[in-house]
Amino acid sequence: MKRVLVTGSAGFIGFHLAARLLADGFVVQGLDGMTDYYDVALKQRRHQMLLQNPSFAATEAMLEDAGAVRTLVESFAPDVIVHLAAQAGVRYSLENPRAYIDSNVTGTFNVMEAARAQKVQHLLMASTSSVYGANEDMPFCETDKADTPLTIYAATKKANEAMAHSYAHIYDLPTTMFRFFTVYGPWGRPDMALFKFTDAILNGRPIDVYNHGEMYRDFTYVTDLVHGIRLLIDAVPERPADPAGIAPGDSLSPVAPYRVVNIGNSEKIRLLDFIDAIEDCLGRKATRNMMPMQTGDVPATWANADLLKTLTGYRPETPFQDGVAQFVTWFRDYYQK
């Protein structure tokens, strides 16, 4: 399996994944619509970095353009598709829900159609810890019910999981859905806390801390995350011959080559400790603007990553202090601050 199509290749995770796959000798085709949800120059810069490798090619197209997606998949003939392009962001989904339906529901459908027409060997797609919604039992396991999404973002990702299961069942399309937990690191997203806090502290602006700081996240370092993805590419789900033989804790479907896998650090970090780490790296204190809980937000996330470990032998391990330091070094260098 040497040819991989990565959608969202100009995005934060897609960029890191493409770079990792190129380093491992894969031929990578990127697809990205360069949406203006955040700074397009940052996306262009990521693509420019990847294009230095002759085994990478980039196509600019929107997922909603079914013809463009199908033509690209036909001409590139990937063995594997890793579908990461999406309208991301929990809070923005309250402002512009339609963008999530268009990119995540219609767009993902177009990717699935192209994948099954091409008969790819493995389709891997991004879901999110947000599908655990209002669940309170922690850490979150893939086999837990996930029927209470709190935002349209979470709902579209849950819809993607259901859509993918049906295609895996009908077309025997091996499919893995990742549930990512708050990913952070160099080249990160400007709409996410680490980027916003670093930028605000360096520019003397206050930072908004929601739920009065009583927030916990399972922060996952991007290099660990893409290592997990890289290993899962080879863990192709197979339709079980005997559903009774599915191991406890395995989310494998009884009727399809389909599985959901958490990729998280398996550590619940207090947001205030995360902010302390940013301050330590910057050598400056933040002005903390304590705010109430936001609609649609959850107070905590925490991954059970045992299934990832069982399937790949790997468990993410970067301590958040180290990951924050890597981010701050990149940020200061990139923005010359």
Ligand SMILES: NC(=O)c1ccc[n+]([C@@H]2O[C@H](COP(=O)([O-])OP(=O)(O)OC[C@H]3O[C@@H](n4cnc5c(N)ncnc54)[C@H](O)[C@@H]3O)[C@@H](O)[C@H]2O)c1
């Ligand atoms: N970063 C996280 O913490 C996190 C957590 C959970 C899940 N995820 C999921 O992981 C995936 C990657 O996230 P990311 O953090 O790299 O986000 P990102 O916004 O940096 O990357 C997404 C990329 O997809 C592109 N895109 C968006 N809509 C498109 C469309 N309709 N057509 C074509 N391209 C489109 C964007 O231009 C962007 O470059 C997403 O599916 C996201 O929902 C991310």
